[in-house]
Ligand code: SF4
């Protein structure tokens with residue numbers, strides 16, 4: 001392949017991939033400069049899903065903004081809810097009851113699991129394996145049912161509140177979650193048997209679009225994508241927030257098992273392994289779930305003191321952060337989200353050069369980007 | 377070398393393909409033997425999935441036992457609504473009291489967050505378990521008028537009886 005590339009040059013071609021390409025996970029347009037089938041340059045054109053959420057936040061009260069945080073990243077709404085509420089609590093110095101913290105961890109980890117199911121399933125689907133996605137969605141439905149039981153919504157949960165969660169866990173939630181965990185472990189093994197060890201699947205991903213450790217750090221890649229490049233960093237373990245310091249879990253690191261460290265296969269593998277870790281965390285949190293209140297006392301007209309706050313949290317796609325500036329009134333004067341997929345998209349041009357066009361689909365899938373989060 | 381050879385053998389003999397097919401095949405067989413455990417999709421309009429008790433669906437407007445509106449027209453729900461979807465129309469009555477003459481919800485603006493339900497001091501507005509919100513007339517959805525909301529509110533216990541969770 002390499003020899004043909006250097007000797008056989010074709011006319012340069014500009015190609016638009018998306019915004020309606022089925023494998024661009026949302027509305028992403030990639031402008032590609034191609035030499036035959038080889039990608040010379042990738043230029044992601046973003047902004048199709050810009051809804052001005054940060055600006056909307058300035059005209060809403062702190063509590064009213066919570067449903068909007070769901071929509072920043074719709075595949076991991078609980079995580080964004082959690083992040084935003086933690087930030088406001090830090091700003092106002094509110095102590096969250098222990099039970100609420102545990103419930104929050106359970107919810108965010110369950111959300112991480114279903115987000116990774118979609119991430120792995122969609123990657124496999126983009127590469128032509130439809131079955132794992134459908135098997136995964138069956139499990140995802142169960143978590144959606146758990147969420148619907150608790151907060152009445154299946155996608156944009158709006159469950160967390162400043163100082164706690166909106167309502168206590170319903171009857172039967174704990175038992176159902178235990179049952180789900182058991183089932184999920186079995187099913188996830190099954191799905192792994194189906195694709196993770198599959199030679200065809202491995203060959204599509206191994207050695208494709210290698211992201212080196214130095215590049216990952218300089219482009220500020222976070223989360224599973226960073227760990228796939230061999231950097232041992234997880235916010236939940238290294239800078240624990242909420243009650244994460246009480247749980248015992250491993251952080252999988254990319255080792256280049258089937259190719260080079262930081263290739264698409266490693267990024268995929270991180271998601272697979274992290275799902276097991278999340279299952280572990282949920283189990284521990286359920287075991288140690290304390291009794292008590294789920295909502296701290298917060299005045300109805302909530303006015304945090306003047307000041308600013310920056311809060312980070314480990315989301316399924318990487319580190320998400322929120323910056324809130326308060327002028328002492330009921331409404332924030334500035335909200336800013338730092339989202340991980342935006343950075344992932346930024347590194348595309350660097351690592352996709354010289355890849356085949358058909359591998360680009362694998363790269364997009366392996367980074368597991370979510371477009372609403374990029375555009376906000 | 378041996379590794380590459382192994383890879384080659386695996387690729388040529390399609391071992392992984394058959395492994396995968398064995399799994400999907402076993403699921404298929406199970407779906408014939410025990411369809412209730414394996415088949416998870418429902419033939420929707422015929423079989424409707426019941427929503428969970430605190431599902432946030434179509435709004436309902438509740439009445440007192442004597443048939444009068446529970447709502448007192450305080451407008452708190454309109455104030456807390458993050459999507460600004462609620463409009464409350466009030467008039468001054470005979471004894472200078474507030475009379476609710478109209479109540480509208482813009483179904484397209486509403487994000488079904490449930491804040492109105494949480495905030496209402498009289499528990500007058502609730503989000504019911506009705507999730508079939510489609511309508512033949514889009515203009516009707518810009519404004520869910522009071523009569524529609526009251527009707528849904530009256531039927532609310534029905535949604536509970538119909539489903540057996
Ligand atoms: S559910 Fe939320 S968005 Fe809809 S009317 Fe009530 S407060 Fe407004």
Ligand code: SF4
Pocket residue numbers: 446447448449450451452453454464495496497498499500501
């Ligand atoms: S529905 Fe409730 S909150 Fe809204 S105006 Fe009526 S009484 Fe007030």
